[in-house]
Amino acid sequence: MGLFLLKHWRTKMPSNLHRNPRIPFMSLLSSSSTAPSMPQTESAVFHTPLFAKRPPFFLQFTRGFAASSQPDLDPQTSDGLTVDGIVARSWPILDEGESDWRSHAASVALSIQLMKRRLQWKKMALRVEQLSAELNKPDLWEDPVYAGKISREHGMYMGKMKEVNGFEQDLLEHIDMLKLAREENDTELESESMKALLRMRRIAKEKELEALLAGEHDSCSCFIEVQGGAGGTESMDWAAMVMNMYKLWAQRRGFEVTTVDEMPGEIAGIKRATIKVDGEYAYGYAKSEVGVHRLVRISPFDSAKRRHTSFAAVAVIPILGDSSSRFQINESDLRIERFRSGGAGGQSVNTTDSAVRIVHIPTGVTATCQNERSQHQNKAMAMAVLQSRLDQLEMARQAQMNAQHTQSLTDISWGNQIRSYVLHPYAMVKDLRTRYEVSDPDSVLEGDIDGFILSYLSSTVDKDEETNI
Amino acid sequence: MTLCFTRTIHSLPFKHPRLSLSNPSKRPISSFLPHSSSQSPPLLHPISPKPHLPLFLRPPTSSATFSDLQKFHSWAKGLAFSVGSKFLDSDNGPDTDLLCREIKWLLEDAVEHTSILPHLGSSQNPNLTGSELIRLKLDLDDLYSLWNQRIEERRPFQYIVGCEHWRDFVLCVEEGVLIPRPETELIVDMVEEVVSKEKGLRNGLWADLGTGSGAIGIGIGRILEEGGRVIATDVSEVAVSVATFNVQRYGLQDKVQVRQGSWFEPIEDVMGKLAGLVSNPPYIPRDQIPRLQAEVGKHEPRLALDGGDHGMDDLLHLCEGSSIALGSGGFFAFETNGDEQSELLADIMTSKSENRFRDVKIKTDMAGIHRFVTGFRR
Ligand SMILES: C[S@@+](CC[C@H](N)C(=O)[O-])C[C@H]1O[C@@H](n2cnc3c(N)ncnc32)[C@H](O)[C@@H]1O
Numbered sequence: 107m108g109l110f111l112l113k114h115w116r117t118k119m120p121s122n123l124h125r126n127p128r129i130p131f132m133s134l135l136s137s138s139s140t141a142p143s144m145p146q147t148e149s150a151v152f153h154t155p156l157f158a159k160r161p162p163f164f165l166q167f168t169r170g171f172a173a174s175s176q177p178d179l180d181p182q183t184s185d186g187l188t189v190d191g192i193v194a195r196s197w198p199i200l201d202e203g204e205s206d207w208r209s210h211a212a213s214v215a216l217s218i219q220l221m222k223r224r225l226q227w228k229k230m231a232l233r234v235e236q237l238s239a240e241l242n243k244p245d246l247w248e249d250p251v252y253a254g255k256i257s258r259e260h261g262m263y264m265g266k267m268k269e270v271n272g273f274e275q276d277l278l279e280h281i282d283m284l285k286l287a288r289e290e291n292d293t294e295l296e297s298e299s300m301k302a303l304l305r306m307r308r309i310a311k312e313k314e315l316e317a318l319l320a321g322e323h324d325s326c327s328c329f330i331e332v333q334g335g336a337g338g339t340e341s342m343d344w345a346a347m348v349m350n351m352y353k354l355w356a357q358r359r360g361f362e363v364t365t366v367d368e369m370p371g372e373i374a375g376i377k378r379a380t381i382k383v384d385g386e387y388a389y390g391y392a393k394s395e396v397g398v399h400r401l402v403r404i405s406p407f408d409s410a411k412r413r414h415t416s417f418a419a420v421a422v423i424p425i426l427g428d429s430s431s432r433f434q435i436n437e438s439d440l441r442i443e444r445f446r447s448g449g450a451g452g453q454s455v456n457t458t459d460s461a462v463r464i465v466h467i468p469t470g471v472t473a474t475c476q477n478e479r480s481q482h483q484n485k486a487m488a489m490a491v492l493q494s495r496l497d498q499l500e501m502a503r504q505a506q507m508n509a510q511h512t513q514s515l516t517d518i519s520w521g522n523q524i525r526s527y528v529l530h531p532y533a534m535v536k537d538l539r540t541r542y543e544v545s546d547p548d549s550v551l552e553g554d555i556d557g558f559i560l561s562y563l564s565s566t567v568d569k570d571e572e573t574n575i
Numbered sequence: 576m577t578l579c580f581t582r583t584i585h586s587l588p589f590k591h592p593r594l595s596l597s598n599p600s601k602r603p604i605s606s607f608l609p610h611s612s613s614q615s616p617p618l619l620h621p622i623s624p625k626p627h628l629p630l631f632l633r634p635p636t637s638s639a640t641f642s643d644l645q646k647f648h649s650w651a652k653g654l655a656f657s658v659g660s661k662f663l664d665s666d667n668g669p670d671t672d673l674l675c676r677e678i679k680w681l682l683e684d685a686v687e688h689t690s691i692l693p694h695l696g697s698s699q700n701p702n703l704t705g706s707e708l709i710r711l712k713l714d715l716d717d718l719y720s721l722w723n724q725r726i727e728e729r730r731p732f733q734y735i736v737g738c739e740h741w742r743d744f745v746l747c748v749e750e751g752v753l754i755p756r757p758e759t760e761l762i763v764d765m766v767e768e769v770v771s772k773e774k775g776l777r778n779g780l781w782a783d784l785g786t787g788s789g790a791i792g793i794g795i796g797r798i799l800e801e802g803g804r805v806i807a808t809d810v811s812e813v814a815v816s817v818a819t820f821n822v823q824r825y826g827l828q829d830k831v832q833v834r835q836g837s838w839f840e841p842i843e844d845v846m847g848k849l850a851g852l853v854s855n856p857p858y859i860p861r862d863q864i865p866r867l868q869a870e871v872g873k874h875e876p877r878l879a880l881d882g883g884d885h886g887m888d889d890l891l892h893l894c895e896g897s898s899i900a901l902g903s904g905g906f907f908a909f910e911t912n913g914d915e916q917s918e919l920l921a922d923i924m925t926s927k928s929e930n931r932f933r934d935v936k937i938k939t940d941m942a943g944i945h946r947f948v949t950g951f952r953r
Contacts, residue, residue: 353693363693370672442758444941449667449868451942452758452912453859453880456870457679458732459673460757462941479680479740481757481941486743 115349181271183278185285189215196422202304207284210303214277216399217310221270224317224567234263268290273313277306318563323424324390329366329494331514333378335398335417340405342375344416347551351381352392352420354553361385365477366487374407378515380491389424394562396422396513397524404530413530417523421515423494433496442485445474464488471495527551527560540565587953602644614899626813626820629737629747631684633765635710641691642705644682647718651678654726666868668729678731681722684736685712700922729869732843739788746821751813753879755790758940759855762908763794764853765938765949769796769906776906778802784893787879789818789833791853796831803850805831808841811878813836838889839896849901855910856889857883886912890920896930901952907932908949917945924950 121381169383182188199210199216237260240246242563247253250472277560280302285289319325334345362384369377383392398419403416426432444451445461462484473491475484498514527535527547535550536543542561544550550558615908629914637646655674662668666769668916683689687710694703713719724730733739733754742754742763748754770776777800783792788888792807799805809815822831834841842849859880864872871880882888890909897907911917917937924935935950 125886242887357690358695393843442941443943450913451940452756452910452946453855453857454867454871454912455667455756456731456733456754456868457669457673457876458677477676480742482742482760482762483740542920 111260122511123463134485164512181275181278182463183282183285187281189218189274189277202307202506205300209280210275210300210307211281213302213307214273214310214510217307218270218274218277218313219319219559220314220564220567221273225266225270227270230263230267234260234267237263249279273306273310277303279308280418314564315560317520318560318567319387319390321390321393323426324393325387325408326389326424326427327361327382327384328389328392328425329380329382329491330392330425331378331380331423331515332376333372333419333421334375335419336418337414338374339371339373339407340414341370341416341418341568342371342373342377343407344399344401345373345418346371346375347401348418348526349376349381349557350421351551351553352383352395353381355555356381356383356388356553358390358553359385359388362390364487366475366491374394382487382490389422391559391563392422392554395420395524396518397522398518398520400523400526402526402530417520419515419518419520421513421518423491423498423514425490425494431497432493435466435493435496439467441467445476461482462488464492466492466496469496471499473482525530537562586774590668593782614697626747626817626882627737627749629684629745630681630712631691631736631745632710632747635712637689637711637714638708639715640696640705641666641703641707641709644686644691644709645695645705646759647715647722648678648682650719651681654722656727662729665828666866667749668868668870669732674726675724678722680689680732680817681736684738686710687712688738705840719768724780726909728821729873731870731874734874735798741790744792744793744825746790747817747824748788749813749817750874751811751876752817753785753787753814753875755780755788756855758942759790759910761792761938761940762791762853762855762910765908765947766795766853766906767798769851769875775903775904776850779804779902779905780845780848781805781851781855782849783807783846784838784852784854785879785889786818786833787814787855789821789831791855792818792831792833793821793825793827794824795851795853797825799830803830806834806842806845807831808834808836808838810835811836811876814879838892839900842888847902849905851906851908852893852897852900854893856882856893858886858890858910858912858916860886883911886914887919890916891923892930894924896919898928898952903952906949907952908947910947912944913944913946919947920948924948 154560158425180188180190182191192211195208195212196213199213200206200209237256240256241253241260246256280299284296284299287293287299330349332345332349332352334341364382364384366380366382368379371377398417401416401418402413408414442464443463445463449455458479459476460478460481461474462481462483463472463474465472469494473488473495475488475491478484478487495514502513523537523559524539525537527550529547532543533547534543535547537558540558540561542558544557652675652851655671658669658671658674660670663670679692682692682695686692691707692711706799713721721735725732725735733748734750735750737747738756739748741757742760753898766781779802781792781804783789783793783795783798783805783856786792787809789807792805796803796805807875809818812835819833822828822833839846847857857878857880859867859882861881861884863886864877864881866872867880882890890911893909901907909920911920921935921937924932931953932950933953935948937945938949940946
C-alpha cells in the first residue's frame with residue numbers, strides 16, 4: 107500500500123495556493139499492519155526502515171522532485187500548480203472540442219474537488235488516521251475479528267483515497283508533460299498530452315457522477331410522476347411535455363421506460379401520468395427533478411394568443427431492491443378493483459382495457475395501472491407502484507431521506523418551484539435552485555437535462571459537506 | 576411425450592351430448608396421466624387447420640420509412656378520434672382513448688424494433704430525418720387495412736394482431752376461437768390458491784373443459800408441480816388447433832394435453848380421477864346474443880357464447896357431470912354470467928346435489944360481479 111502511494115508522492119513546494127488543511131498522509135503511509143511500530147510524524151516517515159528497504163529509484167519516479175524534509179500531501183506540477191490551485195485560477199471551461207489544456211485541466215480539477223467533497227475527504231482522512239493508529243497497536247491481532255474489521259475498513263478507505271490521488275497525480279503529470287512539450291517544440295508529444303487531458307476530462311466526468319450518486323437508494327430504478335397544475339388544457343399540455351422530456355431523457359440514458367398510468371386530458375395533454383424508469387441509478391438522477399416546473403409561453407390553446415404561465419408537479423419514487431427494508435403489505439388491507447369497467451363483463455364484453463386500481467385501505471394510498479396488456483400484469487404493476495408509494499411513505503416517516511425527494515405528488519406544494527421554462531418573450535430554461543441555465547428550451551424539452559441534474563447534484567454535495575463537517 | 580387428440584364421432588354443431596359414463600373407456604390411460612403405467616402413448620394426429628401466426632411472431636418481411644409510419648400513425652389516430660364515444664354509447668365498445676392505446680400496441684407488434692415508436696408522436700425530432708427504414712412484419716398497406724377493419728367492422732383488436740396478452744403470457748387467437756377475458760384470469764388465481772395448500776391437487780390431474788385458446792389449461796399447467804397434468808378439451812376444431820399451438824409455444828406439451836370432444840365425452844377415461852375441474856363454458860342467454868357488443872356478437876364464435884335459453888345449459892351440464900368426474904376432495908371452479916347465474920348454480924351445488932359438494936362459494940371478479948362458483952367434491 108505504501109508503495110502505491112509513494113508513486114504518487116509529491117513533496118510540497120512552499121505554496122500559498124494551498125487552501126485546505128492537509129490530509130495526514132504520513133499516517134496513511136504508516137498504517138500498514140506489517141509495520142506496526144511505524145512512527146507517526148510526517149517527517150520521520152522517510153527514514154523508517156520500511157521505506158529504506160524500497161529501491162531508491164522508486165522515489166525518483168516522482169519526476170523531478172526530491173523528497174524534502176517537509177513533505178506535503180498535495181501533489182503539484184513542476185511549477186507548483188496543485189488541483190486546488192487550478193480551480194482557484196477559474197480558467198474558463200470550454201467545449202471539449204477546444205484544444206485548450208487549461209480548460210481541460212480546470213474541468214478535471216473541479217471533478218476531483220467534487221469527488222473529494224463527496225467522499226467527505228477530511229472526515230475520511232481523520233477516520234483513516236484513527237484506523238491506522240488502531241492497526242499500529244501491537245496487541246491488535248489478539249482480537250482477530252476486530253482486527254479484521256478495522257483492517258477491512260482501512261483498506262476500503264485507502265482504496266478510495268488511492269484512486270483519487272492517482273487521478274490527481276495523473277492530471278499534474280499530463281500538465282507537466284504538455285508544458286515540457288511546448289518548451290521543446292515537440293508537437294507530437296504536445297498533442298499526445300492534450301489527448302490524454304481530454305481523456306481524463308471525460309473519465310473525470312464519469313467518476314464525478316459516480317461520486318454524486320452515492321446516496322442510499324440512488325442506484326435503484328424509479329417511478330416518475332407528473333401532474334398538471336390548475337389551468338385546464340394549457341397546463342395538461344405542459345404536463346405531457348414534461349413527461350415526454352423525461353421519457354426522452356431516460357431513453358438517451360439507456361433506461362427502459364414503461365408507461366404505468368396515464369390520465370389523458372380532454373382536449374390535449376395529460377392530467378397526470380406515471381412512468382417506470384428501469385436502470386442503474388435511475389432514481390439517483392431523477393430525484394433531482396422533484397418539485398414544480400413552470401412554463402411561460404404563448405399558449406397554442408388560446409385563440410387570443412396571450413402569454414400563459416402553467417405548472418406541472420413532478421414526484422419521483424425509488425423502487426427499493428432490498429426486500430427487508432420494504433413496507434409489509436397485508437393482503438387483507440387491499441381492495442383490488444377493475445377500473446372504469448362497464449356492463450356485464452365476462453363473455454359479453456371484449457375490451458383491451460384491463461385497468462386495475464388497488465387501494466391500501468389503512469393509509470388510503472392508491473395505485474392504478476392501465477397500460478399493460480393483461481389485467482394480471484396491470485395488477486402486478488399497480489402492486490409495484492403501491493408498494494413503492496408505501497415504502498416512500500415509510501421512509502418519509504422515518505425521515506431516512508432528504509425530505510424533499512420523498513414528497514409524493516400530493517405533498518408537493520405548488521409554491522415549490524424548481525425550474526422555469528420560458529419560451530416567450532425570450533428563450534431560457536433556468537433552475538431556480540442552482541441558477542444553472544440554458545438558452546435552448548427545445549433541447550431541454552427533448553430530454554437534454556443532464557446539465558440541470560448534475561449541477562443540482564453537485565450543489566447538494568456542497569450542502570452535505572457543510573452539514574457533515 | 577407426443578400430443579394426442581381424441582376426436583368425437585359426433586359432428587358439429589351439437590350441444591349437450593348425453594353423458595355416457597356407463598361406457599367403459601376403450602382408450603388406455605396414457606403415460607400422460609400422472610403416476611401412469613408404462614403404456615404406449617396415444618396416436619399423434621396431424622394438427623389441422625394450421626393456426627395463423629400472430630403478428631408479433633412473424634419475421635420482418637417488409638419495411639416503411641419513418642415518415643410513412645408517422646403518416647399511418649396520424650391517420651390511425653384520426654380514425655380513433657372520429658369514433659369519440661360513439662361505440663361506447665351504442666354498445667359499450669371502445670372509445671378514443673382505448674383505440675389510441677390499441678394503435679400503440681398494434682405498432683409494437685408490427686415493427687421489428689420498438690424503440691422507434693415513442694418518436695412517432697412527437698412532431699420535431701432532430702435526430703430523425705424521416706427517411707429511415709423501419710422493418711415491419713407486414714406490408715404497410717396491410718397495416719392500413721387492418722386498422723380500417725378495426726374501426727369500420729369493429730373487428731376485435733386481438734384478432735387483428737392475432738394474440739391476446741393474458742396473465743403473464745401471450746396466447747395466439749384467431750377467428751373461431753374466443754378471445755380470453757380478463758375475468759377468467761382469476762380462475763387460475765383460485766387454482767393457484769388451492770394448489771398451494773394441497774399437494775394432492777398440485778400433483779393431480781386437472782381438466783379445463785371448453786378450453787378455447789387453451790388459456791386456463793395453460794395457466795394451470797404453469798403452476799402445477801412436476802407430476803401434475805391438465806387435459807384441455809374443446810369441441811371446436813379451431814379451438815383445438817389454436818390451443819395445441821399455444822401449449823406447444825410454451826413447451827407444455829408434456830403437461831397439458833389437448834383433446835377434442837364435447838364436455839365429458841373426451842375425458843371418459845379419467846372420470847372420477849380428477850383433482851380439479853374448471854370451465855368457462857358458453858353462458859350468454861340466447862336472446863341477448865343479437866344485442867352484444869359488435870366485437871363480440873359479430874366476430875366471436877357463437878359456439879363459445881351461446882348458453883341456451885337462460886345461458887345455463889352448459890353450466891348445469893357441467894355441474895351435474897363434475898360430481899362424477901372429480902375424485903374425492905377434487906376442486907371445481909366455473910365462470911358464470913354473473914349474479915343470478917352464480918347464485919342459482921351455487922344453490923344447486925349445495926342444496927340439490929345430495930351433499931356431494933362442500934365449501935361451495937361464490938367469488939367476485941374485480942368489477943365486484945359474482946362471477947365464479949367454486950367448491951370441492953366430498
Ligand atoms: C366461453 S368459451 C371459453 C374459452 C376459454 N376457456 C376461455 O376462457 O377463454 C367456451 C368454449 O367452450 C367450447 N364449447 C362449446 N360447446 C362445447 C361442447 N359441447 N363441448 C366442449 N366445448 C364446448 C367453445 O368452443 C369455447 O371454446
